[in-house]
Amino acid sequence: MTQAALNGFSHHIMNRWRQLQLSAMDCPEFIPLAWTETESSKMVELAESNYALLSTRRTTRHFSSKSVDKKLVELAILSGSTAPNGAHLQPWTWVAISSHDLKQQIRDAAEAEERKTYEERMPDAWSEVLAPLGTDAVKAHLTDAPWIVVLFKQKKRMRTNGVWGPTYYATESCGIAAGMFIQAVHNMGLVTLTHTPSPMGFLRDILKRPAHEEAMLVMPVGYPAEDAMVPDIQRKGLDEVAVFIE
Numbered sequence: 001m002t003q004a005a006l007n008g009f010s011h012h013i014m015n016r017w018r019q020l021q022l023s024a025m026d027c028p029e030f031i032p033l034a035w036t037e038t039e040s041s042k043m044v045e046l047a048e049s050n051y052a053l054l055s056t057r058r059t060t061r062h063f064s065s066k067s068v069d070k071k072l073v074e075l076a077i078l079s080g081s082t083a084p085n086g087a088h089l090q091p092w093t094w095v096a097i098s099s100h101d102l103k104q105q106i107r108d109a110a111e112a113e114e115r116k117t118y119e120e121r122m123p124d125a126w127s128e129v130l131a132p133l134g135t136d137a138v139k140a141h142l143t144d145a146p147w148i149v150v151l152f153k154q155k156k157r158m159r160t161n162g163v164w165g166p167t168y169y170a171t172e173s174c175g176i177a178a179g180m181f182i183q184a185v186h187n188m189g190l191v192t193l194t195h196t197p198s199p200m201g202f203l204r205d206i207l208k209r210p211a212h213e214e215a216m217l218v219m220p221v222g223y224p225a226e227d228a229m230v231p232d233i234q235r236k237g238l239d240e241v242a243v244f245i246e
């Protein structure tokens with residue numbers, strides 16, 4: 001076969017492959033929705049018990065070093081990964097760390113950034129709302145908690161044609177996934193903290209993640225310390241957060 005014929009043949013194969021991909025996209029497969037009706041009286045009961053459970057969730061900054069089974073962390077990550085997400089690209093990578101050395105490296109780097117933030121970079125408008133929470137640059141939870149889960153947002157994806165393409169609503173998707181992860185951790189009787197050291201580019205370097213991934217949240221997971229304290233803050237009521245138009 002001549003070179004020209006070979007080129008033509010490979011061009012034909014590529015086109016055919018692309019057509020097959022497109023037709024697969026054009027004809028999505030559907031399955032019946034798995035759903036069973038809940039009695040309306042039971043619905044209120046379920047809604048109230050879920051709200052009661054969520055109402056007791058608190059961000060905890062004081063952790064015990066008591067160990068936590070890896071299986072529980074895996075289940076929390078799987079729960080987070082059930083989140084609805086833009087174009088079903090599931091644009092998240094959860095990095096779960098129990099290695100003490102690695103947690104220490106993360107703590108050292110986070111505290112170096114946090115010291116600069118608290119001492120030099122933090123505008124008044126930020127420090128005034130942080131004051132009631134009693135946070136500072138010391139991040140003992142990063143070494144005390146048995147696990148740290150770092151949630152990375154995938155900003156891009158590799159398309160089937162080998163070219164990078166965007167992800168869609170990755171921030172929103174990862175935010176929802178984090179919420180579901182936090183709920184799962186709370187539901188299993190453990191505590192977590194949504195920690196956002198700023199800036200957090202160091203996490204990509206320490207955890208050797210690729211350039212298209214961006215760290216969003218650092219979430220220690222574990223038992224609370226025996227003397228754990230939380231700020232005495234109140235949640236807004238329904239009339240302050242919602243508007244109903246009927």
Ligand SMILES: Cc1cc2nc3c(=O)[nH]c(=O)nc-3n(C[C@H](O)[C@H](O)[C@H](O)COP(=O)(O)O)c2cc1C
Pocket residue numbers: 057058059060061133135193194195196197230
């Ligand atoms: C996106 C985000 C970033 C946060 N960053 C931090 C943080 O860096 N350090 C911290 O101690 N708490 C952090 N928090 C926790 C909040 O301070 C906490 O959720 C808020 O005070 C309400 O308290 P609660 O979670 O106990 O209801 C963060 C929460 C969110 C949602």
